[in-house]
Amino acid sequence: MTDLASTPPEDAPKLIAGRDTKLLLAGACLAVIGVGAWLAPRKAATHAPAPPPEAAAPLLQQEQERRVPAALFRNAYERGAGLSAHVFTIAASPRPRRGTVPDSGPEGDAWEPRGYAVAVDAEHVLTHREALEAVEVRLFAGDVPREGRVVAVDIADGVALVEVDGAGLVPAAAALEPAAAGSGAVAVGRERGGHWAAPVVVAGRSELRYTLAGFGPLGVPGLPVFDVDGRLLAIVTGRGGPHNAVAAEGALERLRRLRSRGGLPRTLGVTLQALEGKLQEQLGTGVLVADVHDEEQTQLRPGDVILKIGPRDVLKPDDVTAAMENSVPGEPLDVQIRRGRRTLAVKAAPRVALHAARPATRAVPAIRADAVFDAESLRAAGVPTDSRIVSIDGAPGTDIRSLRARLRPRRPRLVLFEDAATRFFAVIDPA
Amino acid sequence: MNEVLSVGLILVAALVAGHAAQLVRVPEVTGYLIIGVVIGPATLDLVSHSNLETLGFLSEVALGLILFSIGMIFEAGHFRRVGREAIRITLWEALLAFAFVTLGVLAVGQPLPIALLLGVIAMETAPATTLMVLHEYDARGPLTDRLLALVALNNMIVLSAYGLLAAALTLGGGGSWLSAAHRGIHGLLWSTFGSVALGVLLGLVMDAWSGRVRESGESMTLVIGFILLTVGAARQLGLSPLFASLALGATMANASRRSDELLAAIGRADPPLYAAFFVLAGAELRPQSLAGVGLVGVAYVLLRSAGKLLGAWTALRQSPLDGVRRNMGLCLLSSSSLAVGLTLQVRHAFPELASAVTGVVLAAVIVFEVIGPWLTRQALLRSGEAQTQPRPLAD
Numbered sequence: 001m002t003d004l005a006s007t008p009p010e011d012a013p014k015l016i017a018g019r020d021t022k023l024l025l026a027g028a029c030l031a032v033i034g035v036g037a038w039l040a041p042r043k044a045a046t047h048a049p050a051p052p053p054e055a056a057a058p059l060l061q062q063e064q065e066r067r068v069p070a071a072l073f074r075n076a077y078e079r080g081a082g083l084s085a086h087v088f089t090i091a092a093s094p095r096p097r098r099g100t101v102p103d104s105g106p107e108g109d110a111w112e113p114r115g116y117a118v119a120v121d122a123e124h125v126l127t128h129r130e131a132l133e134a135v136e137v138r139l140f141a142g143d144v145p146r147e148g149r150v151v152a153v154d155i156a157d158g159v160a161l162v163e164v165d166g167a168g169l170v171p172a173a174a175a176l177e178p179a180a181a182g183s184g185a186v187a188v189g190r191e192r193g194g195h196w197a198a199p200v201v202v203a204g205r206s207e208l209r210y211t212l213a214g215f216g217p218l219g220v221p222g223l224p225v226f227d228v229d230g231r232l233l234a235i236v237t238g239r240g241g242p243h244n245a246v247a248a249e250g251a252l253e254r255l256r257r258l259r260s261r262g263g264l265p266r267t268l269g270v271t272l273q274a275l276e277g278k279l280q281e282q283l284g285t286g287v288l289v290a291d292v293h294d295e296e297q298t299q300l301r302p303g304d305v306i307l308k309i310g311p312r313d314v315l316k317p318d319d320v321t322a323a324m325e326n327s328v329p330g331e332p333l334d335v336q337i338r339r340g341r342r343t344l345a346v347k348a349a350p351r352v353a354l355h356a357a358r359p360a361t362r363a364v365p366a367i368r369a370d371a372v373f374d375a376e377s378l379r380a381a382g383v384p385t386d387s388r389i390v391s392i393d394g395a396p397g398t399d400i401r402s403l404r405a406r407l408r409p410r411r412p413r414l415v416l417f418e419d420a421a422t423r424f425f426a427v428i429d430p431a
Numbered sequence: 432m433n434e435v436l437s438v439g440l441i442l443v444a445a446l447v448a449g450h451a452a453q454l455v456r457v458p459e460v461t462g463y464l465i466i467g468v469v470i471g472p473a474t475l476d477l478v479s480h481s482n483l484e485t486l487g488f489l490s491e492v493a494l495g496l497i498l499f500s501i502g503m504i505f506e507a508g509h510f511r512r513v514g515r516e517a518i519r520i521t522l523w524e525a526l527l528a529f530a531f532v533t534l535g536v537l538a539v540g541q542p543l544p545i546a547l548l549l550g551v552i553a554m555e556t557a558p559a560t561t562l563m564v565l566h567e568y569d570a571r572g573p574l575t576d577r578l579l580a581l582v583a584l585n586n587m588i589v590l591s592a593y594g595l596l597a598a599a600l601t602l603g604g605g606g607s608w609l610s611a612a613h614r615g616i617h618g619l620l621w622s623t624f625g626s627v628a629l630g631v632l633l634g635l636v637m638d639a640w641s642g643r644v645r646e647s648g649e650s651m652t653l654v655i656g657f658i659l660l661t662v663g664a665a666r667q668l669g670l671s672p673l674f675a676s677l678a679l680g681a682t683m684a685n686a687s688r689r690s691d692e693l694l695a696a697i698g699r700a701d702p703p704l705y706a707a708f709f710v711l712a713g714a715e716l717r718p719q720s721l722a723g724v725g726l727v728g729v730a731y732v733l734l735r736s737a738g739k740l741l742g743a744w745t746a747l748r749q750s751p752l753d754g755v756r757r758n759m760g761l762c763l764l765s766s767s768s769l770a771v772g773l774t775l776q777v778r779h780a781f782p783e784l785a786s787a788v789t790g791v792v793l794a795a796v797i798v799f800e801v802i803g804p805w806l807t808r809q810a811l812l813r814s815g816e817a818q819t820q821p822r823p824l825a826d
Contacts, residue, residue, distance in 0.1 A: 014507075014686055015686075016685045025635060026632055026635045029628035032624055033628050033632070036624070037668065039617060039621075040617060180645070205645075261569070261818060285751060311754055312754060313573045313753060313755060313814070316512075318571075319572055322571045323815065325818060
């Protein structure tokens with residue numbers, strides 16, 4: 001199941017996995033090369049073994065253990081004073097809320113801060129999408145708010161780039177190299193009339209992400225983290241645990257690339273489901289619409305199979321995402337679908353969505369899956385037994401007796417389930 | 432001109448040609464090849480024959496990098512999804528191109544060995560040109576997925592077919608039958624299985640090492656270092672650097688959890704290498720040779736095109752994917768590095784056949800390198816899979 005606005009990165013198991021398998025394979029390769037060289041005709045066997053080229057000289061340097069200087073903990077606040085010039089509080093929309101604690105809005109015009117942002121050049125700040133509510137944003141670093149708009153969002157990491165009206169931001173310098181585990185760093189935020197700073201330690205690093213350890217309100221989305229030299233290292237995600245952060249440099253590079261392709265994620269307002277296994281056997285190729293969040297935005301309906309968007313064939317949810325990267329928000333796209341046995345052309349207008357599409361609030365269907373189907377069939381299809389049945393073969397179910405009657409004669413049925421407000425299709429073959 | 436100056440000239444010329452190509456809306460690779468012809472020995476001779484010989488290693492490294500990138504496509508999950516269809520298309524397009532060219536060249540009166548060699552070389556689809564155009568337009572989608580897998584499979588089939596044909600021609604070449612059989616069969620098995628074993632072995636070592644790499648700069652060094660090791664070791668052992676680089680990439684894709692990160696790291700290093708590769712490839716072309724190829728050359732170009740287009744159409748005639756069915760054939764016409772590489776091998780192994788084969792292939796490469804990238808671009812635009820469309824600088 002994939003929502004258009006939140007495609008998770010895949011982490012599928014690798015074909016060649018495990019130390020023993022790799023060693024065995026390496027041994028087999030060595031044997032093939034050895035036997036092949038031994039059997040070579042004389043001319044081919046006269047090659048002398050190659051000296052390793054200089055380019056293959058030691059590629060890695062011994063990493064020196066870096067210790068967190070005790071001074072970092074003593075003078076984090078002072079360090080933060082210099083760095084806070086790069087930091088903004090971010091409020092998502094011009095929605096004044098009296099009585100809340102603002103950063104420093106004008107009298108009577110209080111703003112609820114949602115997160116932080118850090119200047120990366122004279123016109124742009126980097127933040128996290130959890131700190132955003134809409135494309136138009138307002139930033140505070142003093143008494144006068146500044147307006148800005150989101151120009152790029154990286155769905156995978158959740159980072160966002162905001163263009164601020166009127167240049168003249170003071171950009172933070174980028175870290176020269178990634179921080180090793182155990183390095184010290186400082187998280188710097190703003191508060192009314194000043195700043196706050198918290199010393200943190202890089203507890204772990206995995207590719208372009210950091211796990212931070214420290215005290216203080218570290219779970220605020222967009223909170224910038226600086227290394228011991230005062231260079232921007234990462235921003236806190238505010239997602240997947242309060243102490244996760246994304247390396248700023250890699251994030252910026254991806255955002256600038258995304259911006260050149262339109263920047264903002266678009267959604268058709270539907271939840272998509274890949275067609276695999278029995279679903280593919282029953283429905284063929286394409287991408288299944290599992291749920292529709294906004295019926296006015298699109299003519300798509302649950303159970304439709306998307307075959308093409310414009311001239312582009314669609315085989316997996318990523319194809320839909322890619323097709324929308326070239327689209328203009330609000331301008332309807334021609335979508336070819338299969339609905340039942342008919343192939344139809346419908347329109348669907350993409351719109352900008354900073355967050356994953358959320359299904360409309362609706363009553364939870366009453367009938368549990370295990371009241372109609374046997375547990376074994378549900379398990380075989382990977383359906384939780386306490387899921388609710390929305391429809392069977394397209395016909396909605398309201399009572400257990402009519403649903404059971406619909407199962408005769410016994411054959412595989414296309415069932416729409418709902419589990420934790422998420423709808424998905426499965427083919428159930430009743431025992 | 433010294434080598435440093437010639438490399439500088441090549442890169443600056445590539446930059447100018449790339450911008451000019453954007454202005455006239457053709458793929459940058461076409462611009463690189465044309466500027467290569469202009470500054471090469473065939474025209475202005477700013478980059479001389481001796482420069483080309485000295486800088487040959489740049490082409491080898493770039494080709495290794497390209498094949499490594501293509502090998503990364505052989506990730507098991509991805510290949511399970513598109514593999515069956517890619518295999519079917521590859522077999523049809525390669526076999527029809529082989530059959531049409533072989534029969535056509537025989538029909539215009541050439542001997543069987545020349546017809547067979549031209550038939551095998553006609554099967555090739557250029558990996559470098561194709562990958563370059565896909566990168567330039569940031570193409571993604573079903574057509575792109577299948578095309579990448581197809582190009583890798585196509586090159587494997589061409590290399591194996593050439594090995595098989597070379598073994599057969601060696602057997603028929605007189606001398607001791609047993610020793611000729613030994614040479615031929617060993618050559619075939621060694622260049623396929625030996626190259627794959629070398630690539631897999633170095634891929635596993637690279638995977639083990641990649642766990643200790645921390646920075647993107649180190650990742651780049653690791654990848655380029657291992658590609659150089661693979662290409663160099665393959666040459667030293669008499670193996671195929673192309674096969675070995677493909678296997679290196681495929682091993683990393685299937686063994687390393689950091690394969691995407693490594694691929695992204697080389698993405699930052701490869702543009703100047705690719706540009707140099709295509710300018711050098713252009714510099715080696717001789718447009719004058721087009722005039723002298725005669726009927727055989729015309730037959731080769733027309734029949735190869737017909738075989739590829741008809742093969743793709745036949746393989747996909749029942750495919751529900753409209754965009755793939757209507758556009759795949761157009762993406763298969765590029766022909767470059769591997770075809771040129773095979774002519775060099777023909778020159779070495781069968782000198783008596785070389786002049787006829789080399790003349791036709793090199794002339795055809797000029798034609799296919801001009802129309803191939805443009806047709807691929809058109810196919811990507813028609814199928815809607817081109818994500819970015821470079822705009823003229825004047826906009």
